[in-house]
Amino acid sequence: MGSESRCENCIIRQFNSLRAMTKEELKQVSDSKTSKIIKKGEAIFEEGEKLNGVFCVREGVSKLSKLSSNGKDQIVKLATKGEVMGQRSVIAEETSNLSAVAVNDMKLCFIPKEAIVNTLHKNPDFTFEVLRLMAHDLREADDVIVNISQKTVKQRIAEAFLYLKSNYGEDEEGYLVLTLSREDIANVVGTATESCIRIISEFKKKGLLKSSGKKLGILDEKKLKDLAEGF
Amino acid sequence: MGSESRCENCIIRQFNSLRAMTKEELKQVSDSKTSKIIKKGEAIFEEGEKLNGVFCVREGVSKLSKLSSNGKDQIVKLATKGEVMGQRSVIAEETSNLSAVAVNDMKLCFIPKEAIVNTLHKNPDFTFEVLRLMAHDLREADDVIVNISQKTVKQRIAEAFLYLKSNYGEDEEGYLVLTLSREDIANVVGTATESCIRIISEFKKKGLLKSSGKKLGILDEKKLKDLAEGF
């Protein structure tokens, strides 16, 4: 087994709470973890499922969503390289309130909850680090609430593209690296797929976005920003 | 100073993370805390403000809200007896993302952040307890996101009344203990005040709610539940 398969040597760790673990703790995590490969579209866990551990994202992106009674999926968060999924449920000892599905091909590490919970009770630095990141997630959730309830669909879609650019970047030709389907974008902003498609078409006509195959790119960031702010 | 003014003897503590503090730590908190009386409508802290500590609610209810660019206030959470406000900002070392305003007359304790942060780095039980409660808040925030984006205003208002009943109870005559203005209810569910008033009137006409002065009461819980679920 190559040394990069050990948590101690994993660079991803630097982006999440595991960086606050001691060498000993990391060794324990590394010994108990398993790696998983998940293909685009496959589920990692389902809403209501009891999680026996957390998932550390090494490659790819996962959408964390919740099904509402009317059958629509609301995407609450996108989890990327370095992020840990399922922490909330493990900590609160509740079943998962969200489903996780791979947006593209992914590599994950599954860490059994014992290794995590143990450290949570012993290493305050680690616990604090998890807390700090969760505080950040909570702020983001608050922002989403305000955005959804106060901004128009058009504003939220504009914002979504700005978010995709700033979080996942664009390729050499100026197309967004993370390609989401119109349906996924609709589920992020909380609207009907048709409304989303219509507004994206409008943005393309107005020269704010460009497209090539499945890829979408931002042409006029300034105008998108103005739009998102309500001008 | 009466003994009930000491955190060690405060019953409220049992409802929040402070119950995981040691006697020594509580003494330190108690020595540094100050009590505050806040009248209905007064602000406790504002969005963007740097918080030098947290507020423990001893009596009354506070609304935590965020102003959006169009001038409307979105209430993200109601904080009651036992809850601690401002933790998120202190932990993340960020300015507050929310404003806190008293919904009715309140008694608060202000605990300077040093006493909290110190303990966070030393007592894993306390840190874990804070984490556990924040995990719970995060789940609630996720639920709010899904509700706002997937349910109609009518459903959300029905839900708000069920929430008020189950969280704050009703008096002998069946009126809700916590009386919110129509505007506040509108800001909780994320709608226009007029729309909220209209729907409450409709609920009264249909015999789902009753009113007496400012007070509102639930007459038909079953139907309200059905409505909230979309029937």
Place this chain on the structure above:
DNA sequence: TTGAAAAGGTGACAAATATCATATATATTT
């Protein structure tokens, strides 16, 4: 106690958004 301010209420209308139907393009499977 009375007059101003705030909260509650309602109608008319406009705007935003969802829904349904249907068409076309693109991807996937056989």
Place this chain on the structure above:
DNA sequence: AAATATATATGATATTTGTCACCTTTTCAA
């Protein structure tokens, strides 16, 4: 390569919700 499924697109229409105007009732302070 044809057949099938899935994603994107767009028009027509219905529904929901917001906005503005105005009125009444309640609250509160001078």
